[in-house]
Amino acid sequence: MTTADSSSEAALHAPGHDAASDAASDAASDAARTPGTLAYLKGDGTGNDFIVVLDVADEHVISAAAVQAWCDRDRGVGADGLLRIVQRDDDTFFMDYRNADGSLAEICGNGLRVVGHVLRANNLLAPGEHTLGTRGGDVRVTIPADGNITVVMGRAQELSEALTVHVAGVEAYAARAVLMPNPHAVACVADISAVGDLNVSPTHEPTAVLPDGANYEFVEVVNAHHIRMRVFERGVGETKSCGSGACAAALVAARNANLTQPWQIRVDVPGGTLHVAADAEGVLSLTGPAQVTSSGVLENEAGSSRNTDDIA
Secondary structure, three states, X not given: OOEOOHHHHHHHHOOOOOOOOHHHHHHHHHHHOOOOOEEEEEEEEOOEEEXXXXXXXXXXXXXXXXXXXXXXXXXXXXXXXXXXXXXXXXXXXXXXXXXOOOOEEOOOHHHHHXXXXXXXXXXXXXXXXXXXXXXXXXXXXXXXXXXXXXXXXXXXXXXXEEEEEEOOOOOEEEEXXXXXXXXXXXXXXXXXXXXXXXXXXXXXXXXXXXXXXXXXXXXXXXXXXXEEEXXXXXXXXXXXXXXXXXXXHHHHHHHXXXXXXXXXXXXXXXXXXXEEEEOOOOOEEEEEOOEEEEEEEEOOOOOOEEEEXXXX
16 A cells, blocks of 8 residues: 555546445434444454445545544544445546555555455445446456455566665665555565564655656565565554555565466555465465444544444
């Protein structure tokens, strides 16, 4: 996840988004009867947790300040970001994603799986292969009747320039720059626990290689087809998982291991396990779980909420 140009937002509020089914209306009915409230679900993809707003008819404009307040883990609902699900004029769905600090994001692999799960659970999409929109472009998502969801993340762009990543109080690490299309700095280390607590964002040099910052992945190799990863996500902090980061990390690990395409790599993150696969053309896919853990009503932009259902 990372920041995207705010000009992308204009496309989300064009007229013509139609409600897809009564299921979406039912999900928000309680909030609709109370001015100033907004129904939400709490979604989770390998520990990457999100506030999910099912806004099929594109009726809500949510400010960055509201996202910051709602995602605050001390005073709000608490989450790594907010997913607003909107139906487009062609009847496909768009993932309007913001990081926890309110910044716009281009893509989020874990978030896309959560969106797919929510749409399936609300009977807005049948099991099968579907197109979902993101600020980074359209992606294909395979949603089974039950179980793990697969997102085709596309081809990564590996930048040729080498990076050095600095972590406060810890040594500097050699890293590779990868665009998924959001920017990642991937450092292979001997022990991911030795990287430290990551309370402060790492930095990289030369900054010109990734001028708008990056997500920082720290990768420990178990074997050629199995890695462990920690991540500091721009606009959020250290998180339990990052889908696009897992793809970037797996790609760098595959290159270092001289794997030939197609290949598959297991990625263990603090929140669970993901699987990244490359096909013969180098297109990356991400497979993993997604779930809804609770639901509630957002009271106002100060971040207060009331919980209406614990699903866990």
